Amino acid sequence: MSGRAGIVIVGASLAGLRGAEALRRGGYEGPLTLVGDEPYRPYDRPPLSKHVLAGELAADATALPQLLPLRARWRLGSPATGLDRNAKIVRLADGSSLAYDTLLVATGARARRWPGEAEFAGIFTIRGRDEAADLRAALARDPRSVLIVGGGLIGCEAASCCRDLGLPVTLVDPNPTPLARALGTLVGGTLAARMRAAGVDLRPGTQVRALEGEAGQVCRARLADGGSIAADLVIVALGAVRDTGWLSEGGLAADAGGLTCDGACRALTRMGVPDPNIFAAGDVARWPNPLYGGRLIAVEHWGNAVEQAAHAARNMLNPADPQPYAHLPAFWSSQFGLNIKMVGLADGADSVAIVQGSRAAGRFLAVYGREGRTIAAVSFDEARWLPAYAERIAAGAAFPPIHDATDQPAIETRPPGFPPPRPFPASRGRVPEAAHA
Template sequence: MKAVTVVGASLAGLGAARALREQGFDGTLTVVGEEPHPPYDRPPLSKDFLLGKAGPADLALHDDHGDSGLDIRWRLGTRATGLDPRRRAVLLADGSEVAGDGVVIATGATPRRLPGPGPQAGVHVLRTLDDAEALRDDLAAGTPRVAVVGGSFIGAEIASSCSALGLEVTVIEAAPLPLAPVLGEEMAAHCTALHADAGVRLLCGTGVARLLGADRVTGVELADGRRIPADVVVVGIGVRPATGWLAGSGVDVDDGVVCDSGCRTSVPGVVAAGDVARLPAPGGGSARAEHWSNASDQPAVAVRNLLAGATVQDYRRTPYFWSDQYGVRIQFAGAARPGDTVRVVDGAPADRSFAAVYERDGAVTAAIALNRPRPFTRLRRTIAA
């Protein structure tokens, strides 16, 4: 290959660029990014960035000095609008294109928004640096009441940061118990109890009917008729993979870019990595993993198979993620399923400091820990083995 285009100036995109050089690719390397910013770390956006403990420079992933040998041609602030599979040409919103021999899709995902009309001012999502700056400015403008729609990990982290800022916070979750599909009901209950510990109101089992207010939001009307006053509303109800630009390209898309076990797509010379990639799952079917560790680890495998022109390496990593909420670090590895038994092996849930394992047919399949990093590291190694 003489030229490769990476679409997505993200953690996965930068990882792919680094992996290309590390694996011997010395041709033209172009990275296309919709945002004007060089690659940056997203997890701190909902935590230290909102709290004013970190700025844009602290989030930077690309180091002009350390990464000088990458010799990247950056196309930032330019959205990809299409892909010509025959020429492996990425079409851009400014009317230009970047053609080459290979393409890495690392466009990630975009946040879902509440459907229907409603006020715009004071309503936020949190995915990008610009999103975080807009939300931080709104929270600093004398905003006493915040409603977070969605009790997901990102929603919980936002609620935690708003609570630390001294704001009145309400979390609204449509499901009976947040996080239960991922953690199981028993462990999800321990994690969601962190809201009450911090004095944050958690309303479960009801959705949002509409946002109140004319130009600026004044509250949230729930499906059961209750009205929650709010000066700022943050919507954290999940994301959708950024694949619209691939329409008509021949790349198989189904809630993400469909890949084989080595991140190769249905189009030769095109691979995918990160939040946008859907790979075969160990237990059958397929899945996308929206985790930092996946976006960090996957590109090296995708690039190896891209350069080889065949799947010479499968992507096999134990799923892992973490979340920082209310001064508690939640860590999880593996995959929990309904019917798994959960056993506490260290600490005590009542103290919000413990480690537990999920077991199925006598084997440990997953582990969770709250403020127990050392025991968790040992358990994670066991699962990986």
């Protein structure tokens, strides 16, 4: 496959880079262009909310290794602003345009911002390298009190770093426990206890209504329950919004929840028809995952960006033989001295069981079931058996899948305690909560 214009990849980060590598590895010899709105070559985001905030790694030391020579043209620092599918052209902010034969959309997501964020100094989000560097510099100036808005993975990781730095931290989240949407409140309760033991002032079950400032500097948060919290540094960790704005006039099925694809990673038009020349991969893509009964899934996980980009590249090079993308979502997190690893999607689970270790000991493996099937597993410092559970989840095994191992505790199934789903922006299918929201 090599027309005159070649392949254009919009989004020069993890999925874009790994997609480009897979194209070259798959034998593509034609022109290849990567477009990125950031001025940097691809870098890794997971360290930003961990080692970079902790001051252990500089934000500019996070470059992703390039695994083979790409022979690509890099168009960095100028975002794509529009797509003309009839002319097969991507328009850039600098006024230029790029013709493509095949396009890979890998524009990921950006942090959801606090309305009016720019009004006061001291309000931060963490998505990109510059944001992490700015936040790290502010943390190093010893703020009197840090407020974290949102108890998802990034909010919890930030809280962990701040406590390691000895800073007073308050975390506010409307759910009963941190990570309630990803793990449920039973497992989330264990993390809450760990966070409190580490000195985090947890305020579950309420929301920040307003941020107030003095002399241009944030100084206070007003809560929905009538209370207020003094804070001169606020980290807004309210999840991410998919970067699909530039596709708005392209006639594709795209919104803040992602770009909808068919099972082979080909972008769907608003009429639900795949465009054979446009593919998507990584955080921006949502697709019918055969491992979840064809339900539309959008995940914000490092492993999916790598795997889906390689899969999309394979299908771009073999248009006559498109293969469905079946992926078992998986992520890891490190916080409060814990190594958390998860496989599968637990949302919608009706049962959870501790199948290794114990919550009291703080080391355990929990397995989630829905309607008698195993759908997800999470380990807190107990990942030894996780691959065995991943296999059972992929096979749709009965729940609980392993119950006679000699080193297991007595297995008791309990309700996992998931909060009711939040309303999500209109989309062409059910979009699960992002695991990093």
